[in-house]
Amino acid sequence: MQITPAHPPAPRRCSPAPLTPDVESFYHLPHGEHTGQACQGTACFAAKHLNPARWAEAAAQNPRVYCLGECFAAPAKGQTRPRPPVKVFSSHGIVLGRIAAGGARSLAAAQKMGGYAALAQALTQSPEQLLAAVETSGLRGRGGAGFPTGRKWRAVAAQPAGTKYVVANADEGDAGAYIDRYIMEDDPHALIEGMILAAYAVGATQGYIYVRIEYPQAVSVLQAALLEARAAGWLGARIGGKDFTFNLEVYVGHGSYVCGEETSLLRSIEGQRPEVMARPPYPTERGLFGRPTLLNNVETLVSVPWIVTHGGAAYAALGFSKSRGTKALSLNSLFNRPGLYEVEFGVTVRHIVEVIGGGLRGGGKLKGVIIGGPIIGLIPPHLLDTPLGFEELAAIGAGVGHGGVVAFDEHTSIPALVEHVFAFGAYESCGKCTPCRSGSGRVEAIFTAAIAGTASRADLQECRDLVTALKLTSLCGHGTGLARFAESILRYYPTEIEPCFK
Ligand SMILES: Cc1cc2nc3c(=O)[nH]c(=O)nc-3n(C[C@H](O)[C@H](O)[C@H](O)COP(=O)(O)O)c2cc1C
The missing domain is CATH 3.40.50.11540 (NADH-ubiquinone oxidoreductase 51kDa subunit)
Structure with a gap:
């Protein structure tokens, strides 16, 4: 399908099509060249054990595709057109x-x-x-x-x-x-x-x-x-x-x-x-x-x-605290009931995971859950009673984000998750801030070494320093979000991280 970008109205300061070589080099996906690709997004990462061959295909693909919006069927392959179940769990389907x-x-x-x-x-x-x-x-x-x-x-x-x-x-x-x-x-x-x-x-x-x-x-x-x-x-x-x-x-x-x-x-x-x-x-x-x-x-x-x-x-009148109204949530394929759901703010993360999502498929054990994208804190099982609210989730280092709920089960290795998230961060960095442009790739490389058993305690300290730099100097939420994710891992999963650094 040929998609032509719309043209801006007056003042027509520049024409979006065709892009100049300098601008085009910024982007990963040329127009129209993504259908049928395997997805390498975080929901597909979480579900890679369900279809290792498809994940291998995604991981080998260039340019990478980081989310196709089919996380309910992950690991997904582009535009297969299944549709998610949709249900309203609030008094109003706003x-x-x-x-x-x-x-x-x-x-x-x-x-x-x-x-x-x-x-x-x-x-x-x-x-x-x-x-x-x-x-x-x-x-x-x-x-x-x-x-x-x-x-x-x-x-x-x-x-x-x-x-x-x-x-x-x-x-x-x-x-x-x-x-x-x-x-x-x-x-x-x-x-x-x-x-x-x-x-x-x-x-x-x-x-x-x-x-x-x-x-x-x-x-x-x-x-x-x-x-x-x-x-x-x-x-x-x-x-x-x-x-x-x-x-x-x-x-x-x-x-x-x-x-x-x-x-x-x-x-x-x-x-x-x-x-x-x-x-x-x-x-x-x-x-x-x-x-x-x-x-x-x-x-x-x-x-x-x-x-x-x-x-x-x-x-x-709907919702709670400073988070009013309803929020749509999309649950990934590791749940027994993946789908698109609308809830009032104030329900607990446990309610979302255990009641709305019906727990994890195959009786899987929850290792952690992210609400709202990979660049936000991972919520560990002992904090599942936190209510869905902007301030309440921020207080535990997580966030409402976009509302994409990705559960990870015992098949996910936390160091591999860190490597995955920082690979995503490095690939998608716009390049303007140095800690994000170079530092995110460096954290990815350190975790690759950690998984291979060749990283040292000094490497772990370097990661901590890079995370601080990301947090303090990034111009946008891409860099600060990567830092937030890493901080949640270092805080809640030290027993999975520290043994990897000798
Ligand atoms: C790296 C990055 C990616 C973002 N992606 C989206 C996005 O896909 N959709 C979105 O609505 N906001 C996204 N945001 C947030 C937007 O910058 C902005 O805050 C938002 O669109 C404002 O709309 P709202 O006030 O209705 O939330 C992103 C922010 C960052 C830092």
Whole structure:
């Protein structure tokens, strides 16, 4: 399938296609060349004993593919098109409700299930009322950082009038996460409606959905849905008969994990070499093409229509502590019941593992679980009673992250997991910060030696120093996340690590 990236509107500072050689050398996957590849992501690593031949194929592949969003069937091979079970375990299916009910790929199906009702309602009100509802809801970003969504929207709305952008982050590169993928494939109008609402609230006229190239079905479903939304008058000029214009396009990524980081993503759309940028200025002030930009994760945006129709207070009544509302989780193939589930914040990790996931297949013994990608802390079995919440998980060195739940059983060697995660970190580093560019590869090499029995205590100390450097000097969460992962291992699994260093 030939996928052509969307072109930016005026100001057309550069053309994203074709990429200049300098920019193209940044990326791993040329357009359209990933289908049928075996996946080397962390969920596939966790499940490699289930199909060693497939894992060997993945490990030998170049360019590497670090997640295809099929972690429920891991170890996976590209786009085999099984679909995960989907279930809502909350009193309200805010994010997955329509998907659990069979999906709503067409506009007609979406409208039958309440689609665009929130937008019609919001257009009878002022942007200020919409902003206030999102602020009241307590919604926080689902892309990993958990930043208050209302505060971000308010910051873009407060910028002087002029060209503003809304960008949906649909890069979903965290190995183990396949939430955004199935939202886009099975309920694309929910994302489109969420983005139009965001544009109305902040005064944006143009939007982009940055979809990773590893999700070709999501791209084609979204493109068809955009045509339908435009034909129905939900996109374009004078939406709902108001003085409100908003256009929306899909932009297809080029296979780089770090392009999920917001500054890198925006540079990628601009056709520039997408190295991470120092902040401030934040994208809310100087984002895409130098203009104020609201960038949100897919699940964040998809939560907004429900907030509009039910009110911010109803949303804030769900969840617990400072984590309000619901969270979609995707469980990997080591569970008895892998799948896509929506829960209220506050359930314990134990509940997710033992009740929702049904424990590990084959009676496997849990060695640890990661929620939200490999660059976050590993949760050991003795901390399973920690509740799902941003602050609560951060307090044990873990995080909500993207919500991809990857369990590891007794087949996983912890030193091999460290080697795997740092290999991923080194491969996907944008190269801007030295500890991430060089240090992550060095930690990988030290652990390769440790597994072979040739590493010393001095090597372990070097790893500790590199982790400190990653933590203190990285410009983005790629480097600090690698440090967080390593710290959790050194803290919770010393008996598996220290004997490997003589
Ligand atoms: C290395 C790296 C990768 C990231 N990947 C994603 C991603 O795939 N999807 C996403 O929504 N956010 C990702 N983020 C977080 C974004 O930078 C940003 O915080 C988020 O998209 C903001 O949206 P939210 O406020 O709705 O969460 C990533 C961050 C880092 C450091």
